Amino acid sequence: MTLPTRIIASLWRFILAGFSIAGTLEFWWMHNTTKLVYFTFQTNLLLAFVMIWAGCATLLDGIQPPAWLKGLVTLNIIITGLVAWLVLPPTDPNTAVLLFGMMTATMVHVISPIMATVDFILFDEHRRFPWHYALSWLIYFPVYLIFVLVRAHIAPHSGPGNGGNPYPYGFIDLQALGWTQLGINIVVYLAIFALLAGLLVGIDHILPQATPLTATARLGKLNKRTSSKNR
8 A cells, every 4th residue: 555545544443443442441441351251342352453453564564464363353343233233222321331422332333343344345455265264253153152151150140241140142141041042042143143254255255356445555566576676
């Protein structure tokens, strides 16, 4: 990328990381460690890490995060936004945590997923996700479920749910659902996640390899190689 383009892309990524970090302040600032049980908090903190890495690499023309990691983070933050929109109840403004007049739930459930999707479309080079990535990305959700279930078994009254309920979401609440319904829910969600993962890889294959913003980077590298050969 040219310097102005790199500045725009890196600034976008730093702002995105800022929203993800700000939206999870209950964990790192208010020291509410039970918040880390939420899928939302985990994916936003991972997104912040990857976006700071990508932003620095973009600004300094360095090594970007691996395609597998960038795709994993993009997929799971999109899932975070969709689950919040379609499954979870709306955040109660009376109990919501506000930062600069904005609910932190809006930052992690709406702004971060949208900005990450835009980042993937505009700032990433495409046609770099092989199809098997769609399957390997699915490992995160089962690992997350094992973490939640084991933690709930060891500390059944540890929260973060109301009354000390250790299950962060109703659709994985083993106490309320039982093993049969929980198993059905897991299969359904894994099928949906697999569909979304395949869709993300498909979109990556359809989009031009170099977007208007990344094309200048490829041209710049080609010019550098040409200049080196001529010397």
